[in-house]
Amino acid sequence: MIVRARPRYLEVAELDNLPPDLPRGSGFDNELYFNKARAALKFYIEQLNLFTNRKNRVATQAFNCEVVGDAVIEAGSTLVLMDVKLEDASISLEELKKTPELDVLILTHYQGLPNIEYHDIVDYCRSNNIVIIDDICLTEGSCIGTTLVGSLSDVALKSFAFDKPVTCLNGGSLTLNTECEFNEYLKEKYRLIQVESKRHELASIRALGYKLKYTNINIYYSGANATDVLVLLSYLKVPEVIIRMMSQWNFFVRVSNSLISRFRSxxxxxxxxxxxxxxxxxxxxxxxxxIEKPINKDSIKKWILDVSPKCTFFQEYECSVHWNRFSLIDESGELVEFLKSKDIEAGNHNWPKTLDEHLHGNNCVEIFGELENSKHLAKYIVNIPTWIDLEEYVKY
Known part of the structure; x- marks a missing residue:
């Protein structure tokens, strides 16, 4: 089985004998790390509201992860939903200009594909005093020309979940791109936040090792997708032989997930x-x-069109795409069925519902337009794994 997404730069052997203190590695002095990307986003919006002493209006696209909407609303802001372009699964400058009285824009770049109007959108926001949050949870490393996506905004939001190229199982960060009074205030508030306990942290790293072992090409246990269950078992120091056995019991995993979801805040x-x-x-x-190199888009497109000639590809404008998934639109459903027959996970595993559906009836949400493109993508978008070269697996 080839799972839909896996880390690209981590091997299980690197976790088998985890030392008490890992070498520092590279990083950024202006990067603030959190337990989840949604927590990082909530923190940023919450502190911006406190700093400016107002309820900021935050715009983002309706084709989006549901936790983005949850984070903005929990932070105490009004969420403004916009439609996307079918060319790049991100908002358009034209629609942005029609959306009134915005304080913050969360600019989402989807599955390694930058918004093709990135420079123009940044210029517009700068001219209108709109804070820009680059959501690069699905796009870190991609460029438009020589411009790294995430580098032009006030802050870039990253995720380190298991399905991302760089992972720590659960985690996220804010990269502060500017020097300003608010960012100094933000750093001070960040220092006051509770730090993850060492026991939970090491349990998560052990669970990460189990997921790497049990979701590879040669061994696939569907129960290993139950991240919260693996972390809990690791936290309780359950022996690996039992965890491996439990990972093969779908019934146990479903029941455990249900119980955890019921009691978790x-x-x-x-x-x-x-x-x-x-x-x-x-x-x-x-x-x-x-070792990083861009996705070979031409090679991927060639075999996809051989399988499903009616597929539609996103527009690329001087882009280099770095990610562990490749996205396209397939209204026929042929591609997903073909890949399924080859034991390759593909489909819309991220955002099957738009944010207006997820937050239906919430008084903190404003909707602009019919969101037709967003709903179209939620229904027909297909993500295929590119953390491994698929060509040899799709020969038929």
Whole structure:
């Protein structure tokens, strides 16, 4: 089985004998690390509201991860939803100009593909005093020309979940791109946040090792996708032989997930990431610089069109795409069925519902337009794994 997404720069052997203190690795002095990307986003918006002493209006696209909407609303802001372009699954400058009285824009770049109007959108926001948050949770490393996506905004939001190229199982960060009074205020508030306990941190790293072992090409246990269950078992120091056995029992995993979801608070908790996870991210970043290369888009498109000639590809404008998934639109459903027959996970595993559906009836949400493109993508977008070269697996 080839799973839909895996880290690109980490091997399980690197976790088998985890030292008490990992080498520092690379990193940034202006990067603030959190337990989840949603926690990082909530923290930023919450502190911006306090700093400006107002309820800021935050715009983002409706085709989006549901936790983005949750984070903005929990932070005490009004969420303004916009439609996307079918060319790049991101907002358009034209629609942005029609959306009134915005304080913050969360600019989402989807599955390694930068917004093709990136420079123009940044210029417009700068001219209109709109804070820009580059959501690069699905796009870190891509460029438009020589411009790295995430480098032009006020702050860049990253995720280090298991399905990202760089991972610590659960985590996220804010990269502060500017020097300003608010960012100094933000750093002071960040230092006051509770740090993840060492026991939970090491349990998460052990769980990460199990996921790497049990979701590879040769061994695939569907129960290993239950991240919260693996972390809990690791926290309780359950022997690996039992965890491996439980990972093969779908019924046990479903019941465990259900119980954990029932008793877990739905509120987004803001916690600082522990030092071991930060160092683990640094190790992968060091490795990434030496082995990373853009996705071979032409090669992927060729075999996709052989399988499903009606597929539609996103527009690319002087882009180099770095990610562990490749996205396209397939209204026929042929591609997903073909890849399924080859034991390759593909489909819309991220955002099957638009944010207006997820937050239906919420008084803190404003909607501009019919969101037709967003709903179209939620229905027909297909993500295929590119953390491994698929060509030899799709020959038929």
């Amino acid at each position: 739905k509120e987004i908790k803001i916690i600082r990431l522990g030092k071991h996870k930060k160092n683990l991210i640094g190790i992968q970043n060091d490795k990434k610089g030496s």
